[in-house]
Amino acid sequence: MRNAPTILHLDMDAFYASVEQASKPSLRGKAVIVGGLGPRGVVATASYEARVFGVHSAMPMAQARRLAPNAAYLVPRFGIYRDISEQVMALLRELSPLVEPLSLDEAFVDLEAGGAAWDDSSARLVGAKLRGDIRAATGLAGSVGLAASKMLAKIASEQAKPDGLVLIEPGTERAMLGPMSVRTLPGVGPATGDHLRRAGIHTVEEIAEAGEDELVRLLGKAHGHALYAMALAHDERPVVAERETKSVSVEDTYDVDIHDRVRVGLEVQRLADRCVRRLRGAGLSGRTIVLKVRRYDFSTLTRSETLRGPTDDPAVVREAAARLLESVDTTGGVRLLGVGVSGLADYTQEDLFAQAAGELGEQQAVEGGEDGADAVAVARGEETPSERKWLAGQDVRHAEYGHGWVQGSGLGRVTVRFETPGSTEPGRVRTFRVEDPGLEAVEPLPLVEERPGRGGGSRGAAGSGGSATSGAPDGAVVGGV
Numbered sequence: 001m002r003n004a005p006t007i008l009h010l011d012m013d014a015f016y017a018s019v020e021q022a023s024k025p026s027l028r029g030k031a032v033i034v035g036g037l038g039p040r041g042v043v044a045t046a047s048y049e050a051r052v053f054g055v056h057s058a059m060p061m062a063q064a065r066r067l068a069p070n071a072a073y074l075v076p077r078f079g080i081y082r083d084i085s086e087q088v089m090a091l092l093r094e095l096s097p098l099v100e101p102l103s104l105d106e107a108f109v110d111l112e113a114g115g116a117a118w119d120d121s122s123a124r125l126v127g128a129k130l131r132g133d134i135r136a137a138t139g140l141a142g143s144v145g146l147a148a149s150k151m152l153a154k155i156a157s158e159q160a161k162p163d164g165l166v167l168i169e170p171g172t173e174r175a176m177l178g179p180m181s182v183r184t185l186p187g188v189g190p191a192t193g194d195h196l197r198r199a200g201i202h203t204v205e206e207i208a209e210a211g212e213d214e215l216v217r218l219l220g221k222a223h224g225h226a227l228y229a230m231a232l233a234h235d236e237r238p239v240v241a242e243r244e245t246k247s248v249s250v251e252d253t254y255d256v257d258i259h260d261r262v263r264v265g266l267e268v269q270r271l272a273d274r275c276v277r278r279l280r281g282a283g284l285s286g287r288t289i290v291l292k293v294r295r296y297d298f299s300t301l302t303r304s305e306t307l308r309g310p311t312d313d314p315a316v317v318r319e320a321a322a323r324l325l326e327s328v329d330t331t332g333g334v335r336l337l338g339v340g341v342s343g344l345a346d347y348t349q350e351d352l353f354a355q356a357a358g359e360l361g362e363q364q365a366v367e368g369g370e371d372g373a374d375a376v377a378v379a380r381g382e383e384t385p386s387e388r389k390w391l392a393g394q395d396v397r398h399a400e401y402g403h404g405w406v407q408g409s410g411l412g413r414v415t416v417r418f419e420t421p422g423s424t425e426p427g428r429v430r431t432f433r434v435e436d437p438g439l440e441a442v443e444p445l446p447l448v449e450e451r452p453g454r455g456g457g458s459r460g461a462a463g464s465g466g467s468a469t470s471g472a473p474d475g476a477v478v479g480g481v
């Protein structure tokens with residue numbers, strides 16, 4: 001391990017919710033919850049004001065609504081999140097060629113490789129300047145962790161939140177880690193955490209005390225060795241510019257198409273087990289279970305289910321894969337089956353939901369197929385031509401009133417608040433019939449006025465599907481007049 005804190009971990013604070021607050025002046029300082037608004041939706045990001053009520057990412061949306069009934073509930077707008085993410089990643093690449101993005105709002109940077117920092121004080125200066133540059137470019141806050149390894153840099157940025165910087169001085173790592181929960185360590189998902197707890201191991205120090213042999217006995221060779229090393233603050237993982245593993249998956253192609261439905265089911269179970277072994281071997285857990293089926297005519301379908309929390313439990317993955325299989329027509333025969341787990345908990349805690357949805361959408365778009373296209377529409381919240389749907393949070397423009405966003409809709413009405421990122425005070429609210437010809441869906445506006453000469457602009461769809469009712473923060477009428 002290097003002896004200077006020159007690995008930087010950046011994590012944007014409550015990223016999606018912060019983008020929404022910056023876009024929508026009426027939501028600044030208010031509880032904002034972004035996620036899937038459908039019956040099985042989960043929270044992707046909650047603003048700090050919403051976290052006060054106990055709402056956190058990965059929580060079922062229904063539970064969030066009980067805890068914070070007056071919060072604003074919005075669908076994610078991936079297009080603008082991606083644009084802002086690109087701006088942030090570009091700033092990181094100015095510091096070093098070694099930038100490893102973990103999700104849209106999180107990345108490791110090797111400052112030493114870029115010659116940007118070599119000791120405590122140069123690292124601290126770079127981190128502070130970066131936070132300022134991000135604020136200037138995007139208007140948003142990001143927290144920075146600095147340490148001599150990836151694991152510790154990530155722990156440091158967690159401690160720095162919100163809107164802060166924490167540097168862990170080399171030499172102090174073990175004392176700091178000792179009393180922390182085992183769940184702090186990368187690769188300790190809920191199942192591994194339970195397993196350790198049953199063995200009486202709760203803290204990082206207790207892992208170190210248990211010894212390597214005991215860890216290997218409990219968790220197997222690969223995972224046991226890795227975890228013991230982490231508990232001693234040994235983490236030699238390099239920052240890699242390209243992330244190779246976004247998901248863990250296994251698949252099998254069959255010489256002869258499988259027709260028997262029972263056999264298909266058994267193969268899926270077997271693949272689920274193999275996938276979990278690989279997942280555990282890598283010390284990971286994940287939240288999104290993906291089933292891939294290639295049929296006799298080479299049409300390929302992927303189906304996915306996002307769980308409420310990350311898992312590395314074979315029974316959970318098997319059950320999810322079996323549920324997904326139920327929705328796939330396999331009459332005619334199956335050439336290939338695959339099971340994967342994505343949204344891996346080693347490197348992302350928040351924003352898993354959206355990341356998984358985004359990745360899945362791209363995959364399906366490439367693979368095509370009728371059913372795949374449907375799934376993309378659901379994942380991205382694209383408007384279906386047959387039915388005009390207004391999703392809470394989506395950008396709209398009215399011929400008479402200008403740019404605004406959908407605050408809620410229902411019963412044939414849609415409520416729009418007319419304001420832009422540059423508005424100095426909350427905008428006016430108006431309610432229209434859903435088919436009002438003056439109202440149209442439009443692209444998001446940039447958060448910070450673009451300087452002349454800088455290209456770019458925003459793109460992208462309005463986010464994830466689901467019903468679009470909103471608990472408006474100031475009690476505006478939703479779904480009626």
Ligand SMILES: [Mg+2]
Pocket residue numbers: 011012013014015105106350
């Ligand atoms: Mg974040």
